[in-house]
Amino acid sequence: MNNRQEWPLYEIFIRAKSGLDHKHVGSLHATDARMAIEHARDLYTRRQEGVSIWAVRSADIVASDPAEADALFEPARDKVYRHPTFYDIPEEVKTL
Amino acid sequence: MTPHCRYVLRLADTNLVLAQRLGEWVGHAPALEEDLGLANVALDLLGQARLLLTHAGELEGRGRSEDELAYLREESEYLNLTLVEQPNGDFGDTITRQFLLDAWQLGLYESLSHSMDLKLAAIAAKGAREAAYHLRYSSGWLIRLGDGTPESHARVERSIARLWPYINELFDADEVERAVLAAGIGPDPATLEKNWSRRVDEVLAAATLARPAPAKFGWYGKQGRHSEHLGYLLAELQSLHRAHPGATW
Numbered sequence: 001m002n003n004r005q006e007w008p009l010y011e012i013f014i015r016a017k018s019g020l021d022h023k024h025v026g027s028l029h030a031t032d033a034r035m036a037i038e039h040a041r042d043l044y045t046r047r048q049e050g051v052s053i054w055a056v057r058s059a060d061i062v063a064s065d066p067a068e069a070d071a072l073f074e075p076a077r078d079k080v081y082r083h084p085t086f087y088d089i090p091e092e093v094k095t096l
Numbered sequence: 097m098t099p100h101c102r103y104v105l106r107l108a109d110t111n112l113v114l115a116q117r118l119g120e121w122v123g124h125a126p127a128l129e130e131d132l133g134l135a136n137v138a139l140d141l142l143g144q145a146r147l148l149l150t151h152a153g154e155l156e157g158r159g160r161s162e163d164e165l166a167y168l169r170e171e172s173e174y175l176n177l178t179l180v181e182q183p184n185g186d187f188g189d190t191i192t193r194q195f196l197l198d199a200w201q202l203g204l205y206e207s208l209s210h211s212m213d214l215k216l217a218a219i220a221a222k223g224a225r226e227a228a229y230h231l232r233y234s235s236g237w238l239i240r241l242g243d244g245t246p247e248s249h250a251r252v253e254r255s256i257a258r259l260w261p262y263i264n265e266l267f268d269a270d271e272v273e274r275a276v277l278a279a280g281i282g283p284d285p286a287t288l289e290k291n292w293s294r295r296v297d298e299v300l301a302a303a304t305l306a307r308p309a310p311a312k313f314g315w316y317g318k319q320g321r322h323s324e325h326l327g328y329l330l331a332e333l334q335s336l337h338r339a340h341p342g343a344t345w
Contacts, residue, residue: 007127028129029127029128029129030129031240032240034236035236035240038133038232038233038236039129039132039133041229042129042132042133042136043129043132046136
């Protein structure tokens with residue numbers, strides 16, 4: 001099969017039994033959505049890692065541009081006041 | 097050997113031989129993902145074979161372990177279906193063989209999970225969940241190949257024609273199967289066949305493939321009369337144990 005490079009790439013997300021969210025675990029090649037789920041099951045849940053699988057075509061993911069990292073993320077650096085660490089917590093609140 | 101023991105041994109050998117065949121794909125499958133997929137199916141089948149062999153050894157009552165049964169029996173003592181010893185061929189041949197077997201095994205295990213042999217029932221209940229996934233995998237591929245390109249369609253059509261003669265054996269009950277049916281241990285082959293036909297026809301239709309006419313000739317691997325391929329497979333399967341008797345990990 002010399003055309004297997006053409007199999008689309010899928011990103012795989014697995015939700016663990018105790019987890020609330022699906023976490024990215026890796027990627028794989030598959031010809032269609034059904035095969036992506038089956039491959040993900042065989043590749044990423046061999047040791048009972050999960051109870052739910054999401055597969056997303058990598059081409060469908062919109063990503064930020066690393067070249068724009070400065071413009072996107074740098075402006076947040078000097079705004080420490082956005083962290084909720086400047087409040088006095090009332091003594092009555094025990095479990096915050 | 098009682099019909100009960102022979103029957104369990106047939107199931108065990110069918111799984112063991114197919115697991116060995118699928119294992120031959122490791123490192124050779126058309127994609128890394130398929131390599132793992134086929135190996136996963138092989139490991140499920142091997143796990144079932146181990147439980148079944150151990151059970152057969154207990155039923156036989158001569159103290160033979162799973163290893164002794166697997167490694168120290170001759171070709172004519174193996175009672176697997178002739179279908180599963182057929183060579184892997186190309187990927188389409190392997191998928192077709194798997195699909196025909198999975199469709200049979202799922203119905204078989206569903207039925208055996210109500211067997212009067214409670215140990216066999218427990219093994220079947222576990223196996224049914226695995227078989228359901230195997231069938232999902234193999235039918236998915238058969239549909240992709242059948243309903244794929246003109247070449248994949250033509251090739252998988254040939255695979256079906258090549259393997260169809262080995263189907264008669266699945267449902268042609270002999271004295272062993274009649275005995276376990278009468279004892280409430282084994283399923284009714286007529287019910288199995290109906291069940292199998294329904295599953296197979298559904299997938300063949302989705303794969304745009306025609307169902308061949310029944311073959312006129314039957315194979316009887318389950319009675320120890322095999323095609324020419326089993327001897328070579330067993331030679332490989334048993335060579336390590338024969339060179340190093342009692343070897344363990």
